[in-house]
Amino acid sequence: MVWSEQDAAWADGIAVAKQYAAAHEHFLPPTAAVREGHPIEVWAKNARAAARRARENEELRAAGRPVRSAAGSMTQARRDELDAIDPGWCPAWDTKWQRCYRLVQDHVQADGTLPEAAGDVVVRSERYSPAA
Template identity: 50%
Template sequence: MWAKNQRAAARKTAENAARRAAGETGVPYAGELSQGRLEALADVDPGWCPTWEIGWQRCYRLTLAHVKASGALPAGAGELIMQGEDLGVWIAAQRAGWDKLMPAQRWLLESVGIEPAAEGEMPAAGAPRSQNARWAASLTAARQFHAREGHLLVPRKHLETIIVGEEADSGREEVVKLGAWLDNARRRAAKLSPQRHAELDQLGMRW
């Protein structure tokens, strides 16, 4: 309960700061955390109050649990799928988009052995993937679009390029027909598993 209250206070602090920065006056300071308190909590755990989307945190937690169980990080797409998430795809996307991550996200990734992609890494062919892996790749594209645009109103013909894996010292790009995939998901909404339905709900999917 204490941790939950601290996270709520931290989010309120950030929201109020944004309101003040936008020029709003009369925003009360009651219930906010001091900068010193925020920094102290971040020193203990940079990911204690994530401001990024829940899908990212879910994949990180799955990766953390795998590493804590003495598991090796996947070297490519389809090698490690946990609870429907292709962690090889997710890890490759983090490495490729390292510069766009928050400092706390980078710290969390480094803590489980994930590092930024090396300069000059080239695309490489990937192995055939399962249906779950294909879903994970398309979901990664949806999350990438949502993180960049702030919504999931994707044009029918939109194509989204993601990094889907790595092999040796290379990575592979894949172009996902994101608009078509989302339209198909809407048509098949009644047949989707509760988990897949929830994954799209988390991105504000309009059914």
């Protein structure tokens, strides 16, 4: 019996997130990523939005300002679950930048060299191009 649809959906999402991270060594799935029929990028995008909302609420409380609503924000326990999978899952900066960073990091760790002039690097069929 499912007591909470939200908790069940969270558990399913976490399971898929763990599988994705195990396969790719990070949890920043590309836009159209689907794993086992689960649209993991949509789930990740929604999780990042909820974590950012929680972070904004914490900053408002710390500044002594009122918080309009906690609706849609993520609990610390859930953020901790995702941090355990990949501490970089919810970067403060744009996720496109984070994906590029991860691709270049993987490329360099695989003994790849970076171009000396502006250009593209392709890693695991994903293109690193900071200007794109």
